[in-house]
Each structure stands twice: as C-alpha cells, then as structure tokens.
Amino acid sequence: MKDYILSKAKIDADTAIILGSGMGAFADRLNNLTNISYSDIPGYPLSTVKGHSGELSIGSIKNISLIVAKGRFHYYEGYDMDTITLPVRLFHSLGVKKLIITNAAGSLSLSLPPGQMMIIDSHMDCTFRDSLFVPKKHNSKKYHDPSYIRKAFNCSEKIGISVSKGTYCWTMGPAYETPDEVSFFQSIGGHAVGMSTVPEIQQAAELDMRILAMSTITNYAAGIINKPLSHEEVIQVSSQVKDDFASLLTEIIMTI
Template sequence: MSNTAQIKEVQAYIESKINEKPEIGLILGSGLGVLGEEIENPTAIPYENIPHFPTSTVEGHKGQLIIGKLKGKTVVAMQGRFHFYEGYSLDLVTFPVRVMKAMGVKKIIVTNAAGGVNESFSPGDLMLIKDHINLTGHNPLIGPNDESFGVRFPDMSDAYTPALREIARNVAEKNGIALKEGIYAGLTGPSYETPAEIRMLRILGGDAVGMSTVPEVIVARHAGMEILGISCISNMAAGILPQPLSHEEVMETAEKVKNTFLTLVKGIIEEM
C-alpha cells in the first residue's frame, strides 16, 4: 500500500506549482495524450521532476502531469501512465491515483487503447467501459490496508459510475458519435494475446482487451472516487483478422480517432 508520507510530499510539491485545486482527474492512454494539448493555462510537470514518481517508458506516452482548465473545470491530466509490464509494482502504477485523491479529485476519467475482442467492433471505435475482468493475477490492494485510504474490502459492483456513463451516452448521442459499450479484460502484457486467449476472453464475456486501467480503477474505487472508463479500439485482437499486431497500428488508429475522442471527452467534462 502506498506510503501516506510520500503521497503528502508529492501533493505539496504539485500544489506549490498551481493556483487552483483540480476537481477532475484524467489518465490518458497510448496515443490519447492529445487531450492534454487542449488544457488552457497549463502547468506541465515532467514525471522525472515529481518526487517518488516513476517515469513512463512507452512510446505514445509523453510522461508529464498537466494541470489547468478544460471546459471550465480544473483538471489534472496524466499524459502517459505507468504499466505493470514496465517492471513497476502496482503500488507505483496506481500511486498517481492516490495523489489525485489527496489533492481533492473526486471524479476520474481513465482512457486506454485496447484490442477489439467483440467481433462487431472495428478499429477506431470508442467503447464505454461498463465493467472489467481482472485477469492480471494481481490486485493493487494486496498488503496492509490503510483505513484512511478506504475500506479493506471495497465493493466493485458499480466500479464504473452509472451516472457518469449516462452523461457519456448523452454527449455521444448529441454529437453523433457511435459509442460502443462493453467489458474490458485487463491482462499484464507486454506480449499481445494469442488467438486462443482471445477466444477464451470472448467466452468469458470480454469485449476489449488491454494492459492497463484495471489497477487504477480498483484503487480509485477504493478511494471512493467516481470513475468513467473509455477504450479506443485501436486494432482487432489476435486471430480475428489475418494480420500481425503492432504498437504502430495502435498509435495510427489513435491518431485517426483523436477528433472524435476529443469531442466526446471534452463534452463529458463540461457536463460533469
């Protein structure tokens, strides 16, 4: 479990650089950091300058915290996240969520690039996450529980806040965005799944698959935050189309869908 003293130290460091406390947190996945460019009067803090923060090593992840205004709300955005497959502990992967909570963030939007498991999806679709399946074999809450963070056994029945999902559906409809909805299966990576694993995920009820999001959502839920999750379906998962998978394809699709993604997320923030 994250160290309270470290969280307070990071909170103090970030707050010394900003004038307004953020109310909404954003975690921007592969190729989706473009939302960070939309933030007005931004204060950008590279991860390497923040005490106790790891650094992001993945292409498509800028590796900085941006605090500023978006649609009239003060937001704190992670341009690039940390992954378990980079060798970081889940404590470190989810550390920024704890920091956001300490800074007063009550609502968080978690985004990712994911592989399409549901065969009715296409690359470039946006999927509202209604639930997830944790197939990482790990949980970020393992270890002693700090009651000041949350209860020992947090309820995950509505991990993805229904009221925020309703806002997302309304914004999508208003803007003519065909928003899919489905279940995100979280694995560790970094290898892509095999065709057999994708068939298994489909049987288990997964609609999209990725290597992030689940640990952050568990910790945000533990902290009592409201959560919205959005996946950009960047490619169809293994075995669906006769082609190899690559991170380049993920980045290309995210680039193509960026305007729709920006419209959707900015519209949601305005209504939150």
Template sequence: MNQEAMKEASSYIQSKLSINPSIGLILGSGLGVLGEEIENPTIIPYKEIPHFPESTVTGHKGQLVAGTLEGKQVIAMQGRFHYYEGYSMKQVTFPVRVMKQLGIGSVIVTNAAGGINKSFKPGDLMLITDHINNMGDNPLIGDNDEAFGARFPDMSQVYDRDYIQLAQFCAKELGLSIQKGVYVGNTGPAYETPVEIKMLRTLGGDAVGMSTVPEVTVATHAGMRVLGISCISNMAAGILDQPLTHSEVIETTEKVKETFLQFVKKVIHKL
C-alpha cells in the first residue's frame, strides 16, 4: 500500500477537478454508459494519472469522468481493472484508495454477472446483499496502515442496508422488478464449468463475476458506504445449454441500459 503513490494520483486528479465529488461510481462491462450522463464532465484518461493501471477489456473505456449527476457531485470509473488482466489485488483496488483520498464517502459498484439463481433471467438487475470471495486472494494481505483502516475489518455489513432499502424503494417507484442476492467473485478469465456453478449455488451464490469483491473489500476497509448492483448478463454455465461469450454480456447490457440508467440515476438523486 504505497501512500506516496496514492497521494500523487489523488493530487493529480484534484488538480483537474473544479468539484469535490462525494459519490464514486465503478462501472462494469457494458455499463460505462452511465458516465455519458454526467453533466459538465471533466474526463481524465487512466494513462495520464500517475500510478494508475490501464483497462484492457472490451466494453471498458479506461477513463475517469467527474461532474454532476442528478444534482450530486460524482466521479465515475468508465472501466475497471481485473485480477485476471495480470494486475495485483493492490493495483485492482488502487482507484478505490484514491477515491477515499479525494474525500469520497459512498461508492456504487456495478458489474455484469452470470445468473446462478435459476429464477433470474438475462437483463435482470440484482442488488448485492453480500458476497463470497472465491478468488483465493485478498487486497488487504500485506502491511496494514491503520490510517487506511483496521488490520481486521468487520465484513458483516459490507453492502449498506439503508442503501439497499433506498434502491428497492427507487425500483418500486419506477415499477421495476429487481432481484436481490449474493455475488460470488471468481478470478476468471475462463467462465465457470457447469459443476462449478452447481457448487456455487450450493454455497449460496446467486450471481457470479470476475470483479467487485476486491474493490468492495477495500472500500469497506476504508470506511466507505457501498451499494452493489449486478446486471445479469447471461445465465451461468449448465443452466441453459449454450456456450458463454463476452459479446453476449455486452449485448445484454446494451439491451437493459435504459433501465439501468433510469434506476441508478434515481438512486443517486435520493442518496
């Protein structure tokens, strides 16, 4: 955890901003469209930010967008970093540390995920109530700086209950049927086998993906409030007898983008 690198990155970002964002947004595969809705945007490509990794995945733009959304000052990551890209857990979660340095207290984390729960269907939105770290690694391993958070952080309420309740209320107001469930974080980049999905369902997982868990762990360690939203982009292996592709993920997120935008904007408006 390099405090100097964090300070350099946050100072650089701060120098480009005319606002003080209070909400951070991490936008997953195909969901970066929310960044286009930000008014009076300041756009900062990741490659310009000291010590920032670069996004290498299709559907991830690779830039920060800061400005106003629904009357709130926000900063959004259009594209995130993944463990499977070869980045360390510290690199994957570096932007969350930087957000904390910028004074952000709440973060909305979104992702595209495979549906494990058989009652789900592609295009559903799921509020994350809890997660299972199935990545075999943790971004908090190594030296701990007490200034950043406790050595042994409590993980019993990672996803803010008040935020979940608020999001459910927003969905109801929009007449939107929304799911709730447990997100399982796997390393990827290969999709799971049908037997692995069966195992994850037995363990209590409702959706599976290759992100979110590291960022949310660090946000919790840093004392940030978290709301997690998964877009169920496909049913996981073995549920429907068909191969899984990343293009299907992008296609589904494209189809539900209007609903997703409407929903997240309403939540931000009421936060």
C-alpha cells in the first residue's frame, strides 16, 4: 500500500485528516491535488457508506502538505478493528505525526443543535463489545491533546465560528440509537453520539501521534425531538455547513 501510494504522489506531509460523512468536499480545496481511489490501492478496504467517496487526497493548503481520507471504515460494515484502523497505521508509515479526525454526530442535548461543531475532549466506548460495565470516560492527553483543543477554540474565535466541546459516545451501528440508549448516554455524561472515530483515536494514541477530533452535529439523537432519524439528513446538514467546516479546519491546520 505504502509503495503504491508513493508511486503516485510525493508525500512530505506530517498532518493527515480523516473526513466524516458528507465532508469530502473539503479535500477539493487542496492545491496540487492528487486523488487515489481506495479501489486502486492494493489490499486497501473500500468505503460502502453514502457520503464516503473512498479516495485518498494528497495536496496542500496554505503551503501545508496534507493527506486526506475521503471515507472511513465502520465496524457495522463488517470490518474488524485492524481494518478500521488501517488508514491510521498507513498515515504513520508515511511520516504523519498529527491526525485530525472528523465525524458527523448526533446531539444528545437541545443546547447542541445541528450545524454546530464540537471539539471532542473525551470519549466513551459504548459498544459493549468487551464489557457490560458502564463505559469509562477517556480524556487523557494521549487521546485528546489539550494544546490542540485550546488552539482549535482560538481558531474558532478568530474566524467567528461558534464551537463547543464535549464527550463523544461511540456506538456499534448501523441502527441509530434508541431513546432509552440516548437517556443512558446522557446519564453518563455524553454530549454527542456516533459510529466511528474512537478506534482511530485509540490506534493513533498507540502510535504516539498527536490527535484532534471534532464532530459536526448533523441531527438530534432519537427522542431529543419528535423527528425520525435518517442518513439523508446527516448528508444534508454536512453540506449546509461545509464552508464553515472548511474554514475552521483550514485555520486549525495552519495553527497546530
């Protein structure tokens, strides 16, 4: 995989980005852009979810070299943890030291509306794959770099985009969470819920990469308001806030 990618593009990036559902348009802003389809990379898995185009984009913004993953892999797609986290290991092998992980997430509170961006300062594994105990909140600096979090907030203030911070709850999927599950996540201190990101955070931490994770809130979780959930809403809201998302992400890239 590494050799194939190096045969297609020169890599001198120390920053990589994983884009969440409906956020792929950010990569189109790169200069000197090279796109490599996942399907062309030997041994690389494929994205199967709408809103994940399945490409590696290699280029630069403001003269900062980047590798951008337009599409990720989820547990509910049938992939194991090694496959889900393979992009992180690939980035590391290419010299990446900084990883920005983004996702589309559901809000667990009326005070966190769709369209808002949330910097993740802690996370919980709510998949119950390995334990039936109440999930533990992970907020150590190896997972969530406090310096990067501060810089992200400074960036948001500089460009006038409101962001919040909070705890991300990782669920198995593919079904959306039930109202009872939402109540439970609220009771243990969750602010947003989604089906990705935590495995990538864990893998990056094991590789001693510096990490910033952020959610774009695309919907209220089940039971918060009287409205059915749909992936179409996720894609629609991501599209509506794509300019703010790109502006904030660009500012963060220039700062960290």
